[in-house]
Amino acid sequence: MAQGPTINTIAERAGVSIASVSRVLNGLPTRQETVRKVMAAADELGYVRNAVARSLKSRRTHQVAFAMADVGNPAYLAMLREIQPVLKAAGYRLVLHSTDAVAADEIEVLHSLGERYVDGLIMSPLRVTEAHLETLSAARAPVVIIGSVPEGTRVDNVRADSRTGVKLAIDHLYGLGRRRIGMINGPLDTVPGASRGAAYREALEELGLPYDEDLVQIGDFYRAEGGRAVAALLERVPDVDALMCANDLIALGALDVLRAAGRRVPEDVAVVGMDDTDLAAASWPSLTSVSLGSAERGKAAAELLLDRLQNGDREPRLVTVPPRLSVRASTAGEQAARTARNVPPGADAGRDAAGKGDGA
Amino acid sequence: MAQGPTINTIAERAGVSIASVSRVLNGLPTRQETVRKVMAAADELGYVRNAVARSLKSRRTHQVAFAMADVGNPAYLAMLREIQPVLKAAGYRLVLHSTDAVAADEIEVLHSLGERYVDGLIMSPLRVTEAHLETLSAARAPVVIIGSVPEGTRVDNVRADSRTGVKLAIDHLYGLGRRRIGMINGPLDTVPGASRGAAYREALEELGLPYDEDLVQIGDFYRAEGGRAVAALLERVPDVDALMCANDLIALGALDVLRAAGRRVPEDVAVVGMDDTDLAAASWPSLTSVSLGSAERGKAAAELLLDRLQNGDREPRLVTVPPRLSVRASTAGEQAARTARNVPPGADAGRDAAGKGDGA
DNA sequence: AAAAACTCTGTAAACGTTTACGGCGTTTGG
DNA sequence: CCAAACGCCGTAAACGTTTACAGAGTTTTT
Structure with a gap:
């Protein structure tokens, strides 16, 4: 592979020193004539700056x-x-x-x-x-x-x-008249599992609802197990009227199982997910989900x-990003969800250029 | 910010030359005593190799x-x-x-x-x-x-x-008894749009089915427009019994519109997407989709x-990745799809650690 | 015992830039 | 007309490594 040109090559061809070449390339004040010569030489040689050498000297890698x-x-x-x-x-x-x-x-x-x-x-x-x-x-x-x-x-x-996030969801469900709100959570020894579980409890308390252990079911953070957890909860507490799920995949599992059990969503049971991933908009019914603002x-x-x-030396900063509730059909019903977002039917898609870049 | 130690610092402290330091750090043959001294100095100083200088010299950035x-x-x-x-x-x-x-x-x-x-x-x-x-x-x-x-x-x-991919899908639909197979495509001046359109036509011909322009509808590659395209097609050709969609988002739009029109999927109309994204497994009914092997x-x-x-100097190679058809409920029905994949109900989830990494 | 071979190490150059410094030629001011 | 000031430019050092080469010291060979 042919060695590419360096500022030395350019300097030689332009009949100037490498310092001048560097100055020209960096836009430092230089005589017009010199600029012209250097630029011409650089163009002819197809010169491109070596980022590595540059970084070594400047102590910046960009x-x-x-x-x-x-x-x-x-x-x-x-x-x-x-x-x-x-x-x-x-x-x-x-x-x-x-x-x-x-x-x-x-x-x-x-x-x-x-x-x-x-x-x-x-x-x-x-x-x-x-x-x-x-x-x-x-x-x-x-x-x-x-x-x-x-x-x-x-x-x-x-x-x-996530604390406020869970609260948003619970308040939303409460506002829709739900009073038997279950929680499907992941393992309590994970950071999100623990904090979401605690937040659920607090949110209920603030609303004056009793905390009922029977309404909480632990599984993992995936769809299949989420579904199983919901099935177990339904068995134990048949009159549950809303499910707070610790993430969207669990919520998808919930939809699977509720459908199989003949419960309508959201009429019989409202479902809320968390993370507001693409999946939430894709599912049917589309999923109300708490966005943690990734x-x-x-x-x-x-x-x-x-x-x-x-x-470099200012004080460290802390930024806290507020959560947001994306209301969709799984709690508000298709009609309500659409109104809330003010979009025409079927216009819920995110962007996706999938398939554009494939080699056909 | 304190200047980090370099091989010079080490050389000084160990009482050897920088060449020896470099040799030791690179595992080149060196006297045990020297290795010991250099290693000790490097450890004490918390030395870490400077990747930039290294790259400059070795002409490899890794x-x-x-x-x-x-x-x-x-x-x-x-x-x-x-x-x-x-x-x-x-x-x-x-x-x-x-x-x-x-x-x-x-x-x-x-x-x-x-x-x-x-x-x-x-x-x-x-x-x-x-x-x-x-x-x-x-x-x-x-x-x-x-x-x-x-x-x-x-x-x-x-x-x-994608040619073979489309053919897989069309053959699958044909095998299910579908004979009025529509295509919802993106713009024909994109690479995937053109090739998928052509592939659709060829696949029909190979099966001895007539190519009917009325069965083709062009939109873009997104959900909303995909839905609109499907609506237009339904209006024009009410007896369509299958839809080949040029990607998964279009297919989701198709599900939206078919549901709104009261057509059952797959009983009345079977739907196939392309790219086999996560969305395909998340939707309901889950979406049969052609994987192009991304x-x-x-x-x-x-x-x-x-x-x-x-x-560096071997001949250029061409690798062609074969497509695969992921059969799900939108063509085969829930029961059939499950059998084909041999999984229990609700176990369709992909991996997802969503929520693991969030700060709670 | 001298030469040859070998082992280990240090000196110095190189990788491709940026930049401090000083020199030279021209302009400006007194 | 000389000194000061100024604008451009070249020389050389530096960034932190790797490595060719040669020298010093030791071991082996003849």
Whole structure:
């Protein structure tokens, strides 16, 4: 592979020094004649700046890393989708790390900041351990954490508010007249499982509804098990009239099982999901879902990082993104949902260019 | 920010030369005593290799770029999901480019290979223009193209086979006794639109069915417009008994409209989508869909690139990924679909850790 | 015992930029 | 007409590595 031209090649051909070439290429004040010669030579040679050499000297890579648990996870994708354009607009490239939700991998990513291949990092750790905090405090580049971090940790931080999110949903159901509101949750030893469970209890209490253990069923965060959990709950509490599901997949499982059991949604049982993924709009009936603002969190994180990159020593900031309730047919009925959103029938689609890019 | 330690710092502390330090760090043969001293110094200082300086010297960045049209597109995501682990296992980082399906951006990415910030590129262009080919032939790093490329282009290439994919679907519908099979397509001036339209026609001909223009309706690739197209088709050809949709979103729109029109799916009208996205499994009835193997294409592309990086001058290769039909309820009925997949009710969920990573 | 071979290490150059510094030639001011 | 000021430009050092080469010291061979 032919060695590409360098500023040396250009300098030779233009009959000037490499310093002049560099100055011209960087737009520093230079005599017109010199500019012309250098530009001509550069054009003829098809010169492109070597980013690596540039980074070595300038100590800036113009790259930022984003470490997510799982590339397939819609919540992280929503973040990615917002992070990408923000960084791109600011002239940064995006390096993607998938940590498979393994703490050791996350710590390895933090540690690898020492290699200085990126200027900063946005990370959304599954859960923050002592080891995370230690490595974090020694990190050799600015980091923004998406997710909760112990009080007093000196790091830029973006959080969701799932507590308020759950409350929004419960209040919504209450407002629709539901009084026997069940909860289908994931394992309580996960961060979201624990906080969503607690939030459910609190929301009921604030409304003056009794907390009834029979109304809570634990499974995992997937569709099949979610369905089974709902089946178990229906058996135990036949008069349940609403289901708060800890994520959208569980809610889809709920729809499966309710349909099989001959219960109408939302007339007999209203269903609410969480995360407001694409799936919520695709299902039938479409799913009311609590959005925890993944997209907004991604955007906020990117902006925090950019700000920090320009202004290294300001105080760490905390941004909390408010949740939002996307009301759809599974609680409000098709008619009501449509009115709320003010869209014509069938216009619920998100964007999708699927199939555009395939090789036919 | 404190300047991190370099091999110079280590050399000083260990009382050896930087060459020795480098040798030790790279595992080149060295006296035990020296190894010990260097390792000790490196540990004490918390030394981490500077990837940029390393790249400059070695002319290898251990980074690979993936350029996709749109981060939000499930088809590209499926690719990304497979590409990531393959590269990671081989010790490469992934740089993500989103080109917004703008040809100029794609060309810019190709051009920027000259900056040498990556060792290679996987690109899935919306459509390959003359300008693409020109820039491609002058690219300063190996490229793998996902998608079709003119005969004779010297580049590693991975393709889907949407022709066979459409045929699979049409044959399936024919096998179910359907004879009035409509097609809802996107614009014919897009690559997938054109090829899927042609494939539909051919598949009918091979089965001895007449090609009836009335059975074809063009819209775009989104849900709302897809629904409208279906409505128009129903009006014109009330006795249509199956719909071949050019992607899953169109198919979702079809389900919306058929439901509103009181037609049962699949009893009255069978529906097939394309791309086999997550949405297909989430909808109700779940959607039979043609998978064009996005995941497999991504994997193949990553492997081709890695191979090329190790073996620069072999002949370009072409890999064609066969399509697959995922039969679900929208053609076969719930019962049949379940039998075909041999899964219990409600176990249709894909993976999803949504909600795991959020800050609660 | 001298030469040859071998092992280990240090010096220095190179990768492709950016940039501080000083020199030279021209303009300006007194 | 000389000095000061200024505008351009070239030389060289630096960023943090890797690595060719040669020198020093040790071991083997003849």
